[in-house]
């Protein structure tokens with residue numbers, strides 16, 4: 210926890226999520242000591258005949274917020290899902306915190322022992338577009354299920370932890386509510402609390418607000434911004450351009466099965482180098 | 496008045512029939528539930544040879560009349576087991592395996608109907624496979640399976656009448672005997688009403704179960 214804050218503070222300006230230009234400054238000049246938390250090397254992935262990723266290289270440093278944007282179907286979700294093993298890669302290497310969790314067709318790279326992979330994946334949180342809360346469990350039960358079954362935390366202690374995480378997302382008063390009784394924004398905040406309860410080292414967000422009514426988007430983005438302020442490492446796929454600009458250290462544009470741009474947000478949005486990015490932004494912002 | 500007195504007079508015999516039917520029914524339904532859920536899990540996630548075996552089982556049992564299964568048990572299997580073991584356990588096995596075959600298919604379909612996102616949420620949280628099945632997937636599939644399971648449970652109750660053919664006491668056989676003896680159809684009418692009451696009770700029980708399992712749905 211402590212070391213994360215230090216490295217993170219070096220990697221980004223203290224209050225990047227709130228200050229307008231802050232994040233950009235942090236994103237530009239990187240601390241030499243910054244630790245790479247995720248490294249994707251030459252990632253290839255196809256679904257049958259359909260090639261989705263062709264040689265994606267990407268690193269995320271501890272404490273960084275990296276946003277992925279791009280046209281629908283360009284493979285943004287697939288990148289996230291390859292990171293945490295929800296999709297098997299066809300070629301390339303996936304490293305999390307220095308542990309090789311997947312390596313295919315790459316001489317010299319070999320997956321780590323299963324236990325090590327399991328341990329490192331357990332520190333990977335993910336939040337889905339469709340929440341995927343357990344409908345037969347209350348908000349609190351949703352949050353404490355994994356800590357109890359995976360980490361074997363006793364129930365009383367898990368409940369404390371769960372309440373703390375629900376408070377963190379502003380929903381401690383909904384602890385006993387079933388998901389069907391919650392609004393979309395509340396469901397997504399419970400889902401974030403559920404991920405946080407496993408004390409992840411980094412979080413993957415796949416369009417966390419795309420299923421929400423417009424008036425509920427803000428409450429979820431606010432929670433993610435507060436995580437950014439605490440230097441949680443994150444990869445975020447989002448269509449919320451204002452939010453992306455505000456919260457990110459780097460913005461990555463995926464198109465045609467590749468990463469075509471990887472810039473600090475200010476450069477990405479103000480002076481896009483790649484014509485496709487320019488065209489995309491033009492469409493998104495106007 | 497005379498009819499009422501008559502019904503009261505034959506009611507002890509009717510009761511014997513009801514008890515016979517219910518004994519076989521409840522003797523079968525609980526093992527069937529356990530087997531059905533277990534087989535469905537194995538069919539979803541078990542090793543290939545076992546899955547194949549269960550496919551053959553549900554295919555055969557659902558494709559053959561219950562009466563024939565009962566005959567095979569009584570005149571084929573039980574004698575093989577050294578002259579019996581008794582008609583009653585034999586019948587229970589037949590009913591349990593028969594109902595389990597249907598339940599297996601119902602549960603397997605229900606497990607398949609649970610949203611993929613539930614599996615992914617569990618994987619991402621690191622919840623081990625069997626924990627996921629028992630804590631997350633099965634509770635949700637039971638709920639999906641309840642309505643079709645209810646109609647199977649009603650079918651089985653009615654189908655239990657076939658035990659009368661192998662000379663076991665049940666509602667149909669008992670009323671048949673009384674009718675032949677007393678030359679009146681009143682016992683049949685009694686059986687008619689008894690079955691309606693029993694099936695209505697079953698529907699009620701499943702209704703309560705469904706309510707319990709959907710309590711979390713707004």
Ligand SMILES: Nc1ncnc2c1ncn2[C@@H]1O[C@H](COP(=O)(O)OP(=O)(O)OP(=O)(O)O)[C@@H](O)[C@H]1O
Nearest residue numbers: 256259261279280281282283284285286287288416
């Ligand atoms: N399991 C799958 N089987 C087959 N094709 C898939 C599968 N998952 C994704 N695809 C296809 O791969 C391509 C990339 O999908 P992906 O979900 O990564 O795109 P995306 O950039 O996240 O799009 P969106 O903005 O719509 O979420 C799409 O054409 C999609 O249809």
Ligand SMILES: [Mg+2]
Nearest residue numbers: 285286287416
């Ligand atoms: Mg997507």
